[in-house]
Amino acid sequence: MTPAEMIRVEGVSKTFTLHNQGGARLPVFRDVTFSVRAGEALVLAGPSGTGKSSLLRILYGNYLPNAGSIAIRHGGEVIDIASAPPRAVLEVRRRTMGFVSQFLRVIPRVTALDIVRDPVLARGGSEAEATEKAQAILARLNLPERLWNLAPATFSGGEQQRVNIARSFVSPSPILLIDEPTASLDAANRAVVVDLINEARARGTAIVGIFHDEDVRDRVATRALDITAFKAAA
Amino acid sequence: MTLAVNPAQLGADPAPILSAGDVSRFYGERIGCAGVSFDLWPGEVLGIVGESGSGKSTLLRCLAGIDRPDQGEVRFAGRAGGMLDIFSVSEQERRAMMRTEWGIVHQNPRDGLRMHVSAGGNVGERLMDRGDRHYGRIRAAAADWLARVEIDPGRIDDRPVQFSGGMQQRLQIARVLVSGPRLVFMDEPTGGLDVSVQARLLDLVRVLVRDLGLAAIIVTHDLAVARLLTDRLMVMKAGRVVEQGLTDQVLDDPQHPYTQLLTSAILSA
Amino acid sequence: MTRRAYDDGRTAAYNYAYLDEQTKRMIRRALLKAVAVPGYQVPFGSREMPLARGWGTGGIQITAAIIGPADTLKVIDQGADDTTNAVSIRRFFERTAAARTTEATAAATIIQTRHRIPEQPLAAGQILVYQVPLPEPLRRLEPREAETRKMHAWAEYGLMHVRLYENIARFGEVTTTYDYPVAVNGRYVMAPSPIPKFDNPKMDMCPALQLFGAGREKRIYAVPPHTRVVSLDFEDHPFRIQSWTEPCGLCGATDTYLDEVVTDDRGGRMFVCSDSHHCETRRAEGHHGPMLAAAASIHLVEKEDAA
Numbered sequence: 139m140t141p142a143e144m145i146r147v148e149g150v151s152k153t154f155t156l157h158n159q160g161g162a163r164l165p166v167f168r169d170v171t172f173s174v175r176a177g178e179a180l181v182l183a184g185p186s187g188t189g190k191s192s193l194l195r196i197l198y199g200n201y202l203p204n205a206g207s208i209a210i211r212h213g214g215e216v217i218d219i220a221s222a223p224p225r226a227v228l229e230v231r232r233r234t235m236g237f238v239s240q241f242l243r244v245i246p247r248v249t250a251l252d253i254v255r256d257p258v259l260a261r262g263g264s265e266a267e268a269t270e271k272a273q274a275i276l277a278r279l280n281l282p283e284r285l286w287n288l289a290p291a292t293f294s295g296g297e298q299q300r301v302n303i304a305r306s307f308v309s310p311s312p313i314l315l316i317d318e319p320t321a322s323l324d325a326a327n328r329a330v331v332v333d334l335i336n337e338a339r340a341r342g343t344a345i346v347g348i349f350h351d352e353d354v355r356d357r358v359a360t361r362a363l364d365i366t367a368f369k370a371a372a
Numbered sequence: 373m374t375l376a377v378n379p380a381q382l383g384a385d386p387a388p389i390l391s392a393g394d395v396s397r398f399y400g401e402r403i404g405c406a407g408v409s410f411d412l413w414p415g416e417v418l419g420i421v422g423e424s425g426s427g428k429s430t431l432l433r434c435l436a437g438i439d440r441p442d443q444g445e446v447r448f449a450g451r452a453g454g455m456l457d458i459f460s461v462s463e464q465e466r467r468a469m470m471r472t473e474w475g476i477v478h479q480n481p482r483d484g485l486r487m488h489v490s491a492g493g494n495v496g497e498r499l500m501d502r503g504d505r506h507y508g509r510i511r512a513a514a515a516d517w518l519a520r521v522e523i524d525p526g527r528i529d530d531r532p533v534q535f536s537g538g539m540q541q542r543l544q545i546a547r548v549l550v551s552g553p554r555l556v557f558m559d560e561p562t563g564g565l566d567v568s569v570q571a572r573l574l575d576l577v578r579v580l581v582r583d584l585g586l587a588a589i590i591v592t593h594d595l596a597v598a599r600l601l602t603d604r605l606m607v608m609k610a611g612r613v614v615e616q617g618l619t620d621q622v623l624d625d626p627q628h629p630y631t632q633l634l635t636s637a638i639l640s641a
Numbered sequence: 642m643t644r645r646a647y648d649d650g651r652t653a654a655y656n657y658a659y660l661d662e663q664t665k666r667m668i669r670r671a672l673l674k675a676v677a678v679p680g681y682q683v684p685f686g687s688r689e690m691p692l693a694r695g696w697g698t699g700g701i702q703i704t705a706a707i708i709g710p711a712d713t714l715k716v717i718d719q720g721a722d723d724t725t726n727a728v729s730i731r732r733f734f735e736r737t738a739a740a741r742t743t744e745a746t747a748a749a750t751i752i753q754t755r756h757r758i759p760e761q762p763l764a765a766g767q768i769l770v771y772q773v774p775l776p777e778p779l780r781r782l783e784p785r786e787a788e789t790r791k792m793h794a795w796a797e798y799g800l801m802h803v804r805l806y807e808n809i810a811r812f813g814e815v816t817t818t819y820d821y822p823v824a825v826n827g828r829y830v831m832a833p834s835p836i837p838k839f840d841n842p843k844m845d846m847c848p849a850l851q852l853f854g855a856g857r858e859k860r861i862y863a864v865p866p867h868t869r870v871v872s873l874d875f876e877d878h879p880f881r882i883q884s885w886t887e888p889c890g891l892c893g894a895t896d897t898y899l900d901e902v903v904t905d906d907r908g909g910r911m912f913v914c915s916d917s918h919h920c921e922t923r924r925a926e927g928h929h930g931p932m933l934a935a936a937a938s939i940h941l942v943e944k945e946d947a948a
Contacts, residue, residue, distance in 0.1 A: 201625040248575070464795040467797065468795075497803050507875040
C-alpha cells in the first residue's frame with residue numbers, strides 16, 4: 139500500500155446464500171481489486187443489480203465478503219476491515235471512514251442540531267465549534283431554522299436526507315463512502331451536495347460513491363470503476 | 373502490505389473487562405447454554421439475541437455471577453489489574469463485586485428494586501452498602517441520579533409502587549449506576565413497556581453508556597433494540613452461539629440460517 | 642446442682658427449674674457460643690413451656706438453664722415488677738426452682754426483663770435476661786432467612802441504614818423508638834429486643850452479662866460484660882435518646898424513662914418513671930415529684946409515700 143493510498147481492495151468476492159430458500163446462492167462479484175488515493179473520487183458504475191451498493195457496504199464492514207481483504211489507512215495503521223474485530227471496525231468508522239446514505243437512521247429524541255454536532259465533538263471539537271459548524275452547514279443545505287431543535291423523526295424524506303448529509307460533511311472523514319446522496323433533493327440542494335463533496339475531496343478525503351444522476355456523477359468523479367467487469371458466474 | 377491492528381489505536385485500555393471461556397450450564401439433560409466464549413472490552417456494548425428459551429438469560433446469570441456455570445469460566449478485570457475468575461473467589465467477594473463493580477437491570481423491576489423503600493433509599497442503598505454514612509450526601513447523590521435518569525427529584529420519597537413501568541426501569545438504572553460500576557447487565561430492559569416509553573428508555577441507556585464509558589451486556593429478543601444500543605451481537609439458539617459480529621453486519625448480512633430466519637421474521641430492524 | 646426444697650410435694654413431677662438437665666445443657670452450650678461470638682444469633686432447640694410462645698418463653702428457658710439455689714431473681718415487665726406477666730414468671734421460678742425473688746435491682750443476681758433495662762446501673766456479676774420476640778434485625782427488610790444469614794456472615798449491613806434513611810426521609814429523624822438496632826463489638830448488628838432506645842446506651846460497656854432468648858424464633862444471643870454496643874446512625878443524624886420536658890411526677894427524676902399515665906377522664910395525665918422500683922426507691926429516699934400529692938389523693942400511690 140503506497141502512502142497516498144487510503145483504500146486498497148484485493149480479491150474481494152461476494153455471494154449471498156439464502157439458507158431459508160433452499161440454500162439458493164446469489165453470486166454478486168468475484169475478485170474485485172482496486173485502490174483509492176487521498177483526494178480521489180472513485181465512482182462505481184454499472185447497471186443496477188450488479189452489486190455497487192453491496193461493494194460499498196463491504197468496504198464499510200456492513201456486509202461480509204466471502205474472500206479478499208479491504209485495507210484501510212486508519213491513522214498510522216492499516217486495518218483489514220474484512221478480518222478486524224468489531225471494535226476495530228467501529229473505531230475506523232468513528233475516526234476514519236464515514237458512510238453517507240439516503241436514509242437517516244433516526245435516534246429518538248435527539249435534535250437535528252445535536253445529530254450534526256456529534257461528529258465534531260467525537261473528533262475532539264469544542265461545544266462552541268460544534269454548534270457553529272453545525273449551524274453553518276444546516277443553513278447551507280437550506281434546512282429551515284425552525285427544524286434545527288426538533289428531532290428529525292417527523293421530518294420529510296428530503297429534510298432527513300439533508301440532516302444526514304450535514305452530519306457526514308460537517309467534519310468530513312478521511313474516507314467517505316457515498317450511496318445516492320441526492321436521490322430526493324431538488325436542484326439547488328443537489329448543487330450544494332456536489333460542492334460539499336468536491337470541497338471534501340479537495341481537502342484530501344478519499345471518496346467512493348454511487349451516483350445515479352449523471353450530471354452529479356460527472357461533476358464529482360475523478361475516476362470510474364465499472365463493476366460489471368467483476369461479474370461472477372451464476 | 374502489512375495488516376496490523378494495533379490495540380493502542382482501539383481505545384485507552386488494551387485489556388478486556390470481561391472474558392468468558394467455554395461457559396456452559398445444564399439443567400439435567402437439557403442445555404441452558406453451552407460453550408460460550410467471548411471477550412468484552414471497556415466501553416463496548418454487547419447484545420445477546422435469540423428467541424425465548426435460547427439460553428440468553430441463563431448465560432447472563434452466569435456472566436453476572438448469579439449462577440455458577442457447570443463448565444468454563446468467567447473472568448473479570450480486577451481494579452488492581454489482572455483477570456479474576458469470579459467463581460474462584462469466595463461468595464463474599466463475589467457479592468461485594470456484584471454490588472460495586474457491575475450491576476444488573478432486571479426485566480421485572482420487582483426483581484431489581486425494593487418496592488417498599490423510597491426511590492431515594494433504593495438509589496442510596498449501594499452507597500450505604502459500601503459504607504457511606506452521611507445522610508445528606510447520600511440523599512444528594514440519589515437526587516442527582518434521579519435527575520440523570522429523568523425522574524423528578526421531587527419524587528425522591530415516593531415508593532416504586534407509585535411509579536409507572538418506565539420510571540421503575542429508570543429507577544433500576546439509577547440504583548445500579550450510582551456506585552460507578554464498570555459493567556452493566558440488562559435483561560430485556562424494555563420488555564413490557566409501551567413503544568413510546570421504550571424509545572425514551574433506550575435513548576437514556578444509549579447516552580449513559582456513551583457518557584460514562586460503560587461496558588454493557590444487553591439481552592433482548594428485540595432486534596430493533598439491539599441495533600440501537602449495541603456494538604456487537606451474539607445470536608443464540610438452543611443454548612449455543614450460532615453467529616456473532618458487528619451488530620449491523622449480523623443484522624444486514626446474516627450468515628447463519630437461524631440468523632437469516634430471525635432477521636427476515638421482522639419487518640425492519 | 643443440689644436438689645432441695647423445691648420438692649415440696651406439689652412440684653415433684655418436675656426437674657429443678659422445670660427443664661430437664663439435658664435441655665439445660667443444650668441451652669448452656671448455646672449460651673457459651675453466644676457469649677463467645679457477641680451479637681451472633683445461635684439457634685437452639687426451644688422447648689414447649691407452660692405458657693404461650695410470645696409470653697417470654699425464650700427468656701424463661703435461659704433463666705431456667707442458669708438459675709441455681711444461690712440466685713436471687715427479679716422479673717420486670719414494662720419496667721414494672723407488679724404486672725401480671727412479671728408476677729407469673731416470678732411465681733413460676735418460686736415454685737419450680739424455689740427461687741428467692743426480689744424487686745430490688747441491686748439485690749438481684751438474675752434479672753429477667755421485657756421492654757426495659759433498670760435505671761439503676763447494673764454491676765459485675767449480675768445477669769440480665771431479655772425476652773425477645775423478634776431476634777432478626779434484618780427481617781423486616783429481607784424476608785429470606787438464608788439471605789439474612791449471609792448478610793450477617795459477611796457483615797453486609799447497608800440495608801440497616803436504608804431503614805434509618807427511610808425514617809429520616811419520611812419524618813426528618815429516625816423514628817424507631819424501641820428495638821433500635823445496634824452493632825455489637827464492631828461486628829454483628831443485633832436487635833436489642835423491644836427496649837426503648839433510651840436504654841440502648843446502658844448496654845454499652847455494661848459490667849453485667851446480657852443474654853437474649855427468643856423462644857418462638859429459637860435463637861439465643863448475648864453481649865458479654867464490657868462490650869461495645871453502638872446504636873446505628875448517620876454522621877449528620879447522630880443517635881439520640883428520648884427526652885422529656887418535665888420530671889417524673891412522683892419522684893421528680895429528670896434522667897429516667899417516663900411513661901404517660903392518664904389520671905382521670907377529663908384529660909388529666911402525668912409522666913412517671915417506667916421503672917417502678919427505681920421510682921419507689923427515690924421516693925423512699927425523700928425525693929418528691931410535683932404530682933405526688935395529687936397522685937396520692939386518687940390512690941395511685943400509697944399515702945405514706947406522699948408523706
